[in-house]
Amino acid sequence: MKALRNLSKLTVLIFVLTFTSCSEDDNGPADDMSPDPTPINIVETALATADLSSLVSALQKADESANNDLISALSGDGPFTVFAPTNAAFADLLAQLDGFDSLDDFNTEQLQDLLATILTYHVISGTAALSTDLSDGQSLTTLQGSALTVSTQGGVFFGDDTDTDAQVSLADVEASNGVVHVVNKVLLPQAVLDELADILLVSITDLALGNENLENLVAALTAANGDLPSVLQGDGPFTVLAPTDEAFETFLDGAALGDIPVEVLTNVLLNHVLTGELYSQDLIGLGSGYSNTLATGAGGENMSIFFDTSDGVTFNGISTVDTPDVKALNGVVHVVDAVIGLPNIVDHAVANPNLTSLVGALTDGGNTTFTDLLSDEEELFTVFAPVNSGFAAFTNPNGNDINAILSNHVVVGAAAFASGLSNSYVNTAATFDADEPLSLYINTDDGVSLNGMSNVAIADIVATNGVIHAVDMVIDLPTVVTFATADPNFSTLVTALTTLTPSTDFVAVLSAQEGNGSDPFTVFAPTNAAFDALPAIPAEADLIPILQHHVIAGANIRSGDLTPDGTTVTPATLEGDTFSITLPGTNGNIADVTDGAGNMGIGIDAVDVQAINGVIHVLDAVILPDTMN
Template sequence: MKALIKCIRLPLLIFTLLFVSCSDDDNGTTPPPETTTTIVDAAQATAELSSLVSALQKADESANNNLVSALSGEGPFTVFAPTNAAFSDLLTQLDGFDSLDDFNSEQLQDLLAIILTYHVISGTAATSSDLSNGQTLTTLQGATLTVSTEGGVFIGDATDTPAQVTTADVTTSNGVVHIIDKVLLPQTILDALSDILLVPITDLAIGNENLENLVAALIAADGDLPNALRGNGPFTVLAPTDEAFETFLDGASLDDVPVEVLTQILLNHVIEGAIYSTDLTGLGSGYTSTLARGAQDANMSIFFDTSDGVTFNGVSSVVIPDVKALNGVVHVVDAVIDLPNIVDHAVANPNLTSLVAALTDGGNTTFTDLLSNEEEEFTVFAPVNDAFAAFTNPNSNDLNAILSNHVVVGASAFSSGLTNSYVNTAAEFDTDENLSLYINTDDGVTLNGVSNVAIADIVATNGVIHAVDAVIDLPTVVTFAVADPNFSTLVQALTELTPSVDFVSVLSAQGGAGDDPFTVFAPTNDAFAALASIPAEGDLIPILQHHVVAGANVRSGDLTDGIMATTLEGDDITINLPGTGDNIADVTDGSGNTGIGIDAVDVQAINGVIHVLDGVLVPDTMN
């Protein structure tokens, strides 16, 4: 990159001649202060000016320059001295320059000398009281600086950003030094370094004739956006070409796009941090977040794929990568990236093609219509391709029903807010009874005990996607008993403690293949722990049967005070509403034990419903 610098040759001894003080200098002449410390001495003694000293020494490596000696001469001089931080900022602006050591040729050292002499006024030791608002100062190399005293003392150069005097009036034997927070740059240097001088992202876009529509969009959108993209960053900006904007607008104008929508679309092209194409290629594919806001005001997700170039959300490809800016990097792209909804994200990810195919099989639009609805929010647990490949549909359930069981309607559930709990999916037991889904967060996020979240929190405009590693089949009452750790003792009782009865097969029946549907009153681990001991198999079997009502899906809304139901064991249980204390309802078992509480209701399976008990029901042992 340094080879792009235009050749600037300085006449031999030019700087020696420039340092000769003239009595008729336009800047006036002020006698040097009474001290033996020179400007160079003062710089060497000041820690925050060590980079300035190094710069003077580096410039003097060229035979054309003798700056250290000249600034140690009689003067008088006024020197605006940039701090170490100012030189660090300058190096940041120069593409390919990491330190002053990179000024390693005579040509570069002469350029550095021009920069340094732009900070020197010869023939005067101008203190801050000598500086006035609007005053112009002629520098050693003939260019001018402009003084502003509004809100402080500022020195303007050929750029748009002035330097501020942070420490004024450091007096020396041959002049006065004012410490400033920026390296001043003359127009000659801006011209010479135009190929490698980095500018903020907004200015880079303004200077690119193929990004005029992007600039117009930035101006038409939130008025703070252009200034924001001049900020510190760093940012990664995906910059659509003019043609990309024309395609996106399709004959409309920017004025036809609501400001708030246009603002979010533009923010959907901005990523925090400087991400280069090599970074993306190293990752292969995946998600990052843009500054646009999606569901629950979370940062919008964007999918990148480098299998064939670099693409974003499956719709926009990078045509010019890695255009460096002062505050980040720009990738020019061939399409505007619209705000993605749930369907857009699914379509964009090649690892969700099996899901998309299942959702749209036979021209089905039920799911695409539902999940494109911007008036509703969704949580979608999206099985990856390998999950579909491994799924055998052992119960021959309807695929549309299975897919519905991966969708939660009416909420955007982010991983940070998930707890061990039940939610309802779009799948149904009957026309108005949505199936439950058990979420366990003890070790990652597991759904119904069979499917794990592999990629969480893919944010869309209308919800959030969690990619999962297994298809979530329609749950039976057994599914929930096994999945919920609160029922581990119940599962043990139904299986290893009662081997003579295949409770799992009985309670897995669905579609009228057995005694289903079932209403199960499920005791928790604490309920079993309250027993003196768990009975032996002969007594345990009727106890377990006494918790199941066959042939009915009795939900909480179906319960009335005093309602009785006959269990598989043969005895009735009685339910009273409302319950005592914290109980939703109270149950009286076949033995007449009262006050057994229903603590949770309506865990809905495809073959029945579960209500959670805080005690174990005991049948009448005398009948």
């Protein structure tokens, strides 16, 4: 508030000066014999000089510390001799201070006191020394306490404790309480040079140690792990989200730091440290998104943190930046108003405004099934989370239960990160007939797609109990046709079922579900290589019964339904013949098939690809019906 009062006072003075110097009566310019304007003091002189605006700003910034009152002092009786650095001189100083762009970066009490030390080194108290009073080799003791050396060789120069002297560019600007000499350099005593190394660009840990509002953070760093402070003194660069003392008090809710297990407290603190430097303008430029902290999440991966700048700068939807861009030698600190806990899957979903439709669907009508499940810290999950636009585009064409659809986006028991994904099938939390988990086909040939209908837009959002992949479309419950279409290993089969057999609508037949056709189906699906092994793909009339021989209607026969260590004769296929399956298989096969035509040695390579209307088993050869019956 003191700085604001000083600023108001200076604004009034500017007005008075402008009015006094520019006043005219109704008859024209003021009479030449009128009295001189009221003499102005040193601060007013600086205010009236455009090239000293940075000096005025520096005085105001220094006075933001409760320890300083420079503006009032230099507005007093004096007399003073002031060496006033130009705007260019202050710009040169900032250029030498790595990471400092303006005087606003002196944004802590410690830095403001340092700035005051610099400014008082430019003031001689008790005398108004004109240039004619200065002599070569003279030593001047400053208000700061250190001396300046005068040189009059080739001009008027003042030597500080650096290698470069300041030159007077405008001498003997007289004020009511002293005299001002404008100089082309900010003068620096040895005490400030030492502090520049030890205080101005301190490590992030030292910066926290020197901030009275971060005492709880320092205590937490110490209580959590003795190595944490030294980590933050490393080269970095780091971005640290520093909770205030009040934020820690709210987080602890009456408990003591010692009540929190050391490993938990350590991970919570590491969740406030990001690698690299992210300034507020960087975050605002990005708008929103994810970064990673040094905390450990599921699978040993670094925890994700969500930032959003739509209303201030917030993290994980719970912590807002109060003081941004406090620069340090090895990074940047943003002071935040809340401690950021370790997020589970649900926390991440709630924090991201692009997932509000998903959260709404998960909790519709007070439903807690999913929030309870996905908050379980004893289990790992992989969640494919549709963004809002994906929900908006979804029409649920088959009228499937929304809870079953949502379950089909969840893989239970594993945290599957993008780097570990490959073309494969996984089981989801959705089920066929309440007990058989539905399959989900993952394809990584071009990005990551799911069941051929939804693509991963943002991968690897790491939580404590799993990982989220944001996807662009809702993944509907799959039919056997879905898998045949999505899996590139079945492209020849799809061609055979459609283009090569136009007289039979296999797609419509095999898409039936909920008892609206001959479902469920057990499909034995030949791979592309199986079709390639044929001398030629038969013409439509012969191809239709062959394809029908691969489908059993009205039954969902899984591998567990087959006779163990024996042979199972299947029910009749759509073509009318049966075939037999023998467990275990030979030559690396899961099982061996003898088709309706008596051909043996056909292998089942994969089993139990479960759809909502049936199950698929993968064959390494095309099976043929008995053409003699």
